[in-house]
Amino acid sequence: MPFELTPTKLIYGGEALGHHAGRTVLVPRVLPGERAEVEEVRTAKGVVHARPLRILQAAPERIDPPCPYFGRCGGCHYQHLSPESQSTTKREILLETLRRLGRIDWKGEIPLHAGPAWNYRNQAQFKIGRQTDGGVALGFFEPQSHRVLPIECCLILSPCLNSVLAELRRPEWAQGLADFLEIELFADQRDEEVMLTLRGEAASVEGEQTGRGLLERIPGAVCVALAFSNRFLVLGKPALNYSVGGFNYRVSPGSFFQASRFLRLELVTSVTGEERGELALDLFAGVGLFSLPLARRFNRVVAAEANLTSASDLKANAEANGLANLRAAGETTYDFLRRFAQAEPDLVVMDPPRGGVDAGSLKLLAALRPRKIHYLSCSPPTLARDLNFLVGHAYQLDSIEMFDSFPQTYHIESLAKLTRNHHARP
Numbered sequence: 001m002p003f004e005l006t007p008t009k010l011i012y013g014g015e016a017l018g019h020h021a022g023r024t025v026l027v028p029r030v031l032p033g034e035r036a037e038v039e040e041v042r043t044a045k046g047v048v049h050a051r052p053l054r055i056l057q058a059a060p061e062r063i064d065p066p067c068p069y070f071g072r073c074g075g076c077h078y079q080h081l082s083p084e085s086q087s088t089t090k091r092e093i094l095l096e097t098l099r100r101l102g103r104i105d106w107k108g109e110i111p112l113h114a115g116p117a118w119n120y121r122n123q124a125q126f127k128i129g130r131q132t133d134g135g136v137a138l139g140f141f142e143p144q145s146h147r148v149l150p151i152e153c154c155l156i157l158s159p160c161l162n163s164v165l166a167e168l169r170r171p172e173w174a175q176g177l178a179d180f181l182e183i184e185l186f187a188d189q190r191d192e193e194v195m196l197t198l199r200g201e202a203a204s205v206e207g208e209q210t211g212r213g214l215l216e217r218i219p220g221a222v223c224v225a226l227a228f229s230n231r232f233l234v235l236g237k238p239a240l241n242y243s244v245g246g247f248n249y250r251v252s253p254g255s256f257f258q259a260s261r262f263l264r265l266e267l268v269t270s271v272t273g274e275e276r277g278e279l280a281l282d283l284f285a286g287v288g289l290f291s292l293p294l295a296r297r298f299n300r301v302v303a304a305e306a307n308l309t310s311a312s313d314l315k316a317n318a319e320a321n322g323l324a325n326l327r328a329a330g331e332t333t334y335d336f337l338r339r340f341a342q343a344e345p346d347l348v349v350m351d352p353p354r355g356g357v358d359a360g361s362l363k364l365l366a367a368l369r370p371r372k373i374h375y376l377s378c379s380p381p382t383l384a385r386d387l388n389f390l391v392g393h394a395y396q397l398d399s400i401e402m403f404d405s406f407p408q409t410y411h412i413e414s415l416a417k418l419t420r421n422h423h424a425r426p
Helices: 083-102 159-168 171-177 204-217 264-272 291-295 308-320 333-339 359-368 380-391
Strands: 003-005 015-020 023-028 035-044 047-057 112-114 123-130 136-141 148-150 182-187 194-199 221-228 231-236 240-244 247-251 277-283 298-304 326-329 347-350 372-377 395-404 413-420
Touching: 003 015, 023 035, 083 112, 083 380, 083 395, 112 264, 123 148, 123 159, 136 171, 159 171, 159 182, 159 194, 171 204, 194 204, 204 221, 204 231, 240 264, 247 291, 247 308, 264 291, 264 372, 264 395, 264 413, 277 291, 277 333, 291 298, 291 308, 291 326, 298 333, 308 326, 333 359, 359 380, 372 380, 380 395, 380 413
Parallel strands: 023 047, 112 395, 194 221, 277 298, 277 347, 298 326, 347 372
Antiparallel strands: 003 035, 015 023, 035 047, 123 136, 123 182, 136 148, 182 194, 221 231, 240 247, 372 413, 395 413
């Protein structure tokens, strides 16, 4: 049964929160203060999840979404808001999340780093769906489902990735791609060369034949990787090369690298800062995006990365850039900290996945007593949780910066810098 709702705020996850008949209601694509007709989809843990039917009274800040897939595709959440309004909203969500989950009432400024709002992604994972006519659908999942919505062009992807997508949608590739579940596209910094990674359980011989065909006939394709049970068969170039701030990075299939192409240098500059000293640690280091510049200003840098492909790239990148003072440790942050004996490093940089830093690693980190911690987070809820722990263990929060690396989506990247209270007991 449809009902009328006027939400009061946007929350992390891209939905608007309101109340109706004494119950909390979450609904996407509606703005605070708008009158909307919505209907219940499901109820979970006492919260009603609804979908919008029509906007009865629009908010002044509402704009027309430029993408024809908005609302049907699960990738974007805020195309009905201007980029400036999106950034303001994300700042409010970050502050509210820190207060509610971390008990951190931040009163200082939050500098914003923002780049172009469109064509910013250099990486995308397209799902491969089977159609009734025998063809395949390349696209993204619909919201809260595993139905593949076919996509002709995605406005947040780089021009090169959209060109490759158009080629992959040609009928001649349907039979070969049907054997896979997903295809990942990753473009280099010039947006000219592309790495394609196919995932699924396709037979090796058939899959390799498809891969070689893609490599030969897709303009811009220089590397095709076939992922089978956590191992890769790599055809063509073994990796893409990136240059950021004068450092060169090798990025192999299966390695992690920043997916937003416009704010990389600002991110590196802010995370590493002007810090100098004897010893710096880089945890969740990836291929060394922050480790390499740190190694120019610290006598020793030790970088820990659990993904062995990324760790291998990290080691190769240190060698290729002539950084003999950078050591790569291919292990989890917890295992690394459990073995690392040198107390009071000058700086620890952390860039964990959305799950944040596990409790065991946080305890070991606090016992190590680093002088400064720079924590780059892609999840405000886990950042709030982890900052609450660190502030409770003799650290003070000095600054917070926000990077709107993924406009049109609810994702928020933020950088928190902390220093250890000098009066804390060792």
